[in-house]
Amino acid sequence: MLAKSLVLFIGVGLVAGLVFGIYLIDVKNTSQLVFVEGSSISIVTEKSDFKKGEEITIQIVNSGTVPLTFSDASYGLRITGLSGILMYSSWISSEEINSGLDPGEEVSFSWNQIKNDGDAALEGLYKISVNGMDNEGNNVEKSTTITIWK
Numbered sequence: 001m002l003a004k005s006l007v008l009f010i011g012v013g014l015v016a017g018l019v020f021g022i023y024l025i026d027v028k029n030t031s032q033l034v035f036v037e038g039s040s041i042s043i044v045t046e047k048s049d050f051k052k053g054e055e056i057t058i059q060i061v062n063s064g065t066v067p068l069t070f071s072d073a074s075y076g077l078r079i080t081g082l083s084g085i086l087m088y089s090s091w092i093s094s095e096e097i098n099s100g101l102d103p104g105e106e107v108s109f110s111w112n113q114i115k116n117d118g119d120a121a122l123e124g125l126y127k128i129s130v131n132g133m134d135n136e137g138n139n140v141e142k143s144t145t146i147t148i149w150k
Contacts, residue, residue, distance in 0.1 A: 033061060039134035040064035041101075043144045050148050052123060056111045060130050064102035068132040068140055072101045076131035077109055084143070087115045087126065101132070113148065123150050 033042045042063040050056055060075050062068050068074050074090035082086060089113060101107065113121040129143035 003042060009119075021078050033063060033124075036065075036105075038064050039066050039068065039136075039138060039139050039140045041068060041130055041132060041142045042071045043128055043130055043142050044126070045144065045146060048115075048146050050146060052148055052150055053113055053120070056113065056146065058109045058111065058128060059106050060101070060109070061106040062132075063104055064140075065103050066134050067103065068101045068134055070101075070132045073099045074109075075099055076129075076141070078128070078131075079111060080127050081108070082127055084124050089116065111119055117145060123148050 021135050032146055033044050034040075040114045042061045044059040044061060046057055058077065060077065072090075077090060078086060079088040090109065115121055124147070126146050126148065128146060129141060131141040132138065
């Protein structure tokens with residue numbers, strides 16, 4: 001016969017494991033593209049975990065119903081460390097200012113994991129973010145995280 005405290009601890013462990021598992025499923029949601037009414041932008045990568053040196057394809061999608069404008073031809077794309085230190089942003093010539101995306105339209109970029117200073121990105125977590133404006137002047141931004149492994 002099992003002791004009452006053992007049964008209690010096993011029960012608490014099972015419930016805690018179930019709750020934690022449901023929480024992790026919600027946090028690790030791999031659905032990056034959701035279309036909504038109004039202004040919205042989405043960042044889509046083919047996966048969230050990459051090997052070091054692997055090329056990363058990033059798609060920026062206008063997932064809303066209104067056109068979006070951007071201050072430059074990089075569509076506000078920035079890759080930072082989780083601390084916020086800028087690792088990569090596209091070089092833009094002055095002739096390409098004021099890019100835009102119509103509803104449902106998308107643009108693709110690729111990053112070879114080389115930072116702006118020419119060094120290779122190290123293993124770790126990186127934040128990819130984009131920033132634009134809708135036709136009413138409201139700021140529209142989105143970010144996602146990726147992991148680079150050895």
